[in-house]
Amino acid sequence: MVSMPKYISNCLFNFSRNINWPEGNRSGDFVITIVGNKEVFAEMTRLTQNMKVGKQAIQIKYCNTVGEVSGYQQMVFVAAWQSSKLKQLVEKTAGMSTLVVTETEGMTSRGAMINFVAADGVMRFELSRENLQKSNLLASTVLEKMAL
Numbered sequence: 001m002v003s004m005p006k007y008i009s010n011c012l013f014n015f016s017r018n019i020n021w022p023e024g025n026r027s028g029d030f031v032i033t034i035v036g037n038k039e040v041f042a043e044m045t046r047l048t049q050n051m052k053v054g055k056q057a058i059q060i061k062y063c064n065t066v067g068e069v070s071g072y073q074q075m076v077f078v079a080a081w082q083s084s085k086l087k088q089l090v091e092k093t094a095g096m097s098t099l100v101v102t103e104t105e106g107m108t109s110r111g112a113m114i115n116f117v118a119a120d121g122v123m124r125f126e127l128s129r130e131n132l133q134k135s136n137l138l139a140s141t142v143l144e145k146m147a148l
Contacts, residue, residue, distance in 0.1 A: 005039035007048045007123055008103070008116065012077055013039075015099060015130050016053045017112060018143040021135050022097050025074055026037045030056035035089075036079030066092075075099040078112075086110050096138045113137065117148065 002010075004093060012032060030053040034041040035110075041062040048058040063069050066085035069076060069092060074097055083104035090100060090111035102112040108128040113135065116125050127147035132139055139147075
């Protein structure tokens, strides 16, 4: 049985490689911010050591709350206990081509692009094409087929 932090980290890493980022977001470090889950942060840091997304080195940041998120990052993962602050994050990252990933029921209807959900007792994820397009992002066919 794979731990949730390990599962989420592996998925986030796969998302980084299966989203088509705008040209302007493909230089400098590839920044992934983890909000409110230190276990996912630790696992992500371990998993992505010496890894790259394309030619970009991966940098993992940790914020305790959505309020601490600042600057540009390609991806933000929001822990369940911070999901009530999703609107604030979506407003903060508007127009930045930031992939917002959550783990709470109903979050794609509130602006998340990818949301982890339990389906038939198994952890899966749902994907919102509409929310991706709003942020000028495009999911690969592979990713779309894996989503619920």
